[in-house]
Amino acid sequence: MDVEPGTNDIDLMFSGARVILACRNVMRAERAATDIMKKSNTQNVAVKIVDLASLESIRKFADDINKTEPRVDILINNAGLSHILQL
Numbered sequence: 001m002d003v004e005p006g007t008n009d010i011d012l013m014f015s016g017a018r019v020i021l022a023c024r025n026v027m028r029a030e031r032a033a034t035d036i037m038k039k040s041n042t043q044n045v046a047v048k049i050v051d052l053a054s055l056e057s058i059r060k061f062a063d064d065i066n067k068t069e070p071r072v073d074i075l076i077n078n079a080g081l082s083h084i085l086q087l
Contacts, residue, residue, distance in 0.1 A: 020046045
């Protein structure tokens with residue numbers, strides 16, 4: 001699958017990709033997954049919980065992915081900032 005810069009989750013869904021939302025907040029992740037499924041008319045989206053500030057959480061997430069997914073072709077990191085340092 002060729003993915004162009006600027007590709008978003010909906011574009012990936014239309015291309016037939018399985019999209020895994022790796023999120024820290026379960027409720028927000030479920031809402032986002034529902035929105036993606038409605039817009040793309042597919043159920044090929046999964047929610048996995050991970051806190052990128054916790055190495056233990058990251059290890060559990062990686063172990064889960066290794067056990068449940070045959071492969072990962074693309075990783076898109078879209079982490080936001082929770083605190084902005086003012087100078």
